[in-house]
Amino acid sequence: xxxxxxxxxxxxxxxxxxxxxxxxxxxxxxxxxxxxxxxxxxxxxxxxxxxxxxxxxxxxxxxxxxxxxxxxxxxxxxxxxxxxxxxxxxxxxxxxxxxxxxxxxxxxxxxxxxxxxxxxxxxxxxxxxxxxxxxxxxxxxxxxxxxxxxxxxxxxxxxxxxxxxxxxxxxxxxxxxxxxxxxxxxxxxxxxxxxxxxxxxxxxxxxxxxxxxxxxxxxxxxxxxxxxxxxxxxxxxxxxxxxxxxxxxxxxxxxxxxxxxxxxxxxxxxxxxxxxxxxxxxxxxxxxxxxxxxxxxxxxxxxxxxxxxxxxxxxxxxxxxxxxxxxxxxxxxxxxxxxxxxxxxxxxxxxxxxxxxxxxxxxxxxxxxxxxxxxxxxxxxxxxxxxxxxxxxxxxxxxxxxx
Ligand code: AMP
Numbered sequence: 001x002x003x004x005x006x007x008x009x010x011x012x013x014x015x016x017x018x019x020x021x022x023x024x025x026x027x028x029x030x031x032x033x034x035x036x037x038x039x040x041x042x043x044x045x046x047x048x049x050x051x052x053x054x055x056x057x058x059x060x061x062x063x064x065x066x067x068x069x070x071x072x073x074x075x076x077x078x079x080x081x082x083x084x085x086x087x088x089x090x091x092x093x094x095x096x097x098x099x100x101x102x103x104x105x106x107x108x109x110x111x112x113x114x115x116x117x118x119x120x121x122x123x124x125x126x127x128x129x130x131x132x133x134x135x136x137x138x139x140x141x142x143x144x145x146x147x148x149x150x151x152x153x154x155x156x157x158x159x160x161x162x163x164x165x166x167x168x169x170x171x172x173x174x175x176x177x178x179x180x181x182x183x184x185x186x187x188x189x190x191x192x193x194x195x196x197x198x199x200x201x202x203x204x205x206x207x208x209x210x211x212x213x214x215x216x217x218x219x220x221x222x223x224x225x226x227x228x229x230x231x232x233x234x235x236x237x238x239x240x241x242x243x244x245x246x247x248x249x250x251x252x253x254x255x256x257x258x259x260x261x262x263x264x265x266x267x268x269x270x271x272x273x274x275x276x277x278x279x280x281x282x283x284x285x286x287x288x289x290x291x292x293x294x295x296x297x298x299x300x301x302x303x304x305x306x307x308x309x310x311x312x313x314x315x316x317x318x319x320x321x322x323x324x325x326x327x328x329x330x331x332x333x334x335x336x337x338x339x340x341x342x343x344x345x346x347x348x349x350x351x352x353x354x355x356x357x358x359x360x361x362x363x364x365x366x367x368x369x370x371x372x373x374x375x376x377x378x379x380x381x382x383x384x385x386x387x388x389x390x391x392x393x394x395x396x397x398x399x400x401x402x403x
Contacts, residue, residue: 003400004089006030006081007392010069011094012133014125015039017068020388021081024089024396027389031081035068043068047075054079065132069140083141090145091137092395094185094387095130097123098150099176105153105394108134108146116148122176122233147395154188155181157225162321165232179237181219181229183211186331189390190383191221194329197368197381205326208318210311211385212341213332214242214284218311220318228321230314236272239314240307242284245275247310277303286334286341308344315345319352327379328354336384337364342371346380353377 005025011018015038021031033047043062048055056075062068073083093108099119106112113131120127130148138146155163163179165172172178181187187209194209195202202224209219216239219229230238230246240246248271256262262270270279278284280303283292292300319325330342339361346354353376360371365382372380 004087005396006085006088007395008076008083008088008091009094009388009391009395010091010133010137011388011391012065012129014129017065017072017133019072020392021076022389022392024392024400027393031076031079032388033072033075035062035072038062038065038068045071045075047072049079049081051079065129065136066139069133069136073140083144088141088144090147090395090399091141092147092149092391093130093134093137094151094391095134095148096126096151096182097180098148098152098156099180100156100178102148102150103153103156105147105149105398107398108138108148112148119176122180145399147398149185149391149394151182151184152180154184155179155219155226155229158227158229162228177233179229179232181217181226182231182235183215183217183219184226185387185390185394186211186385187217187219187221187226187229189387190329190331190385191219191224193368193383194327194379194381195224197370197383198327198379200326206322206324208315208322208325208328210315210328210330210335210345211332212239212311212330212335212338215244216241216246216332216334218314218318220321222322228318240280240310241276243273243276243278245271245279277307280306286338290338290340304344308341311341311345312349315349315354316352325352325378327381329381329383331383331385336382342380342382354380356380 005023007022007024009020017035019033020029022029029050031049035045037043041061045058062071076082095116097119101115116127116131134146190209191207192202194207195205198205207221209221211217215235217229217231218239220227236244238246253267256267277289281299283289289300289304293304334341343356343361346356355373355376356371357373366384368381368383370379370381
């Protein structure tokens, strides 16, 4: 029998499971779907078989991740792509926090699960859900390799000077406090794709990657290795995001507690869920913000300006960190689609060799493309991210060898 070539990618959140089934012979997608609102009465499963184009939706209570994965397995079976198929090589799981321990994708065993569990205090929102996903998948196919691909892994190459906060290292180490960074699979994929777009090997180029989605982060990638990134101990640090504040003076937190009388829980919610673009103007969707700006809305205009100011600061900072920059790459929902954001972020940076060509920037498309002027010193690119493909590629590279 020929070697199995399919990889199922699972991204398990606290109340959702996103999945894609890929065939790694040509990286094609066979099926994709999403289970939402797990644990509620109004759960929903939406499944698409990419071969036939069939989409099926089911509504009704799905009690837990176990039930969700069984429902996904059922849908895959209906398309002849079941989890029992001998063509399935592995299941790749997105795991948000791998700490310092996991620098590479890792085949899951009991020890790996224990270590991911030990990281829950630094990723209380994400790692428990990721663990549930892995355990459930393992129970369904105990014989199949399960691979954990960590959001933090790409950033473990950061030097201590970038990864450490300026606090007592004994206290930091005791509580595992350092800058880990997130969106690593996206930064890895996009920096590599950008090199490919330039016709170079990743080891030959320095790239600033701007992952601008609802969550947003920037990274400085030197010859294929991450040397700095904007998210820190948690995804709260750095850029202005859809609902997260990004950088702020830590004393704001003491002030809100002491003077504002808010609890830690309330402050956590405020900064993670009710800040950023949403906190500033009541909308976190860049399309809506642009529409409001066009209508003369001042709150939306100020939110946009604050967003761009922070972004520009990080581009300048990472330019300085890298010394030489070959490319700036925009990715994720905002980065791939919002031409005004790309233009505004680079306006005034012409002396650094950075500019967008207005016509190229305005072209809509789904592929990787250059948007800098022909003669530009630094390439500016739009590179659609593909975290599922990156997880599948890393998973297959790890287990493909053993099959
Ligand atoms: P992501 O987290 O990568 O899925 O990005 C989601 C965000 O991308 C949304 O909240 C929007 O702000 C933004 N977005 C998606 N499509 C567009 C678009 N066509 N124009 C501007 N922003 C967009």
